[in-house]
Amino acid sequence: MSEIDVTFMYAVHDAFQRDLERLAAMAEGGDASGAAVEAGWERFKAFLHVHHTAEDTHLWPVLRAKGASPAVLDRMEDEHAGLEALLDAVGGAVAAGAAEQLADAARLLADELGDHCEHEEQDALPLVKELLTVQEWKAFGAEQRHQVGSPAMFFPWLLDGADPGMRRRVFDAVPPPVRVLHRFVWSPRYRRAPRWHAPLSA
Template sequence: MTIVDQRRLLPGQAAAPPGPVDVTSMYVVHHAFRRDLTAFKAAVIGTPLEDRDTWRALAGRWGKFREILHKHHTGEDAGLWPLLMARANSDGRATLEAMESEHAEIDPLLTSCTAGFERLAAYADADARDALEVRMVALKEHLTRHLDHEERDAMALVQRYLVNADWHRLEQEHFKPGYAPRDMPFLASWIMYRLPAEHFGQVRASMAGRPMELLWRLLWRRPFERRERLAFRYV
């Protein structure tokens, strides 16, 4: 059995259980979720109420975050958890049931945050900003706790019950079909943004490959970073 070396954790990552499956894609997506949650929380606090352009940019960027998170959770609910549920013991099934319950707790927070960003993109509403700050804090707490739980316990089940062929099939059938070619410039840039240098080679080998990296370096990176500076200009 090949044991994947995952001892070097990404910032904020709770665990990397050892085993035969290369789940780099899962961990880098989690890293991007954590990075965005911190940035959005700071932006909600720091962006002036009257700056409509920045609030509109934040609302659009929030829409991208929510879309990726929704597709990620849908892939888990439709593909990953059922496959593991069919193979796990009773303790493992309890963990998987908790994963689904945590997704259900997160969804209403995402909806309420979306309403807040949309309101602030249209009006300088101090009450709406205060409410959005409370909701962002709650979302950050819930989603961070869920990601930690998933990395510690659900990924241990992946390493115990799956092999790389299973993981590859899940990605092809349940995670990648949600994205069209037109989504790749944003998605690749979003994954790579502020990724620690020591992890870059592993991510390139496991996920992107050399052609995708060249497209990102030459065409996609700078426009993405320019839009990030506009949306998060007060962070």
């Protein structure tokens, strides 16, 4: 079906939120330094940067050229820019290994990023569906894949903690070998690597 499939947009937004929830919970438990905290932060920053850069270069300008609401697009760009200071605050707390500071900064970032993703889903995705061609949408996806490079870490990160419905939708949207690679190679490797863990009560 030649329709725009926004599965990955929702999956990525969910993964960002899940990640920050884990970071905040770890910091609240006094865990603010070490390989897992640092590796998780580097991974989160890299994937968020890829996602927002691709939106800034391959989504908002394309929609703007097609006459989409400037107010919505301005807000998307402003919100991206506004997150930088909060990202810096989390980065500073990670570098300092300061648990209380990290917990506060991670919660603030989680709130702001959560609001931004919600605005995007409510206000920008309808414009995407209305105005973008399937090719333009695929070019946005291809740009993210290009910037991510190997999917070996991205895929298990994306699906770590995703509910069964989302997992199914993601696997339905990719070529079948991805599921096999994920199960037997990428996911086991990801699970052995330092990363943020879900709180025990979750």
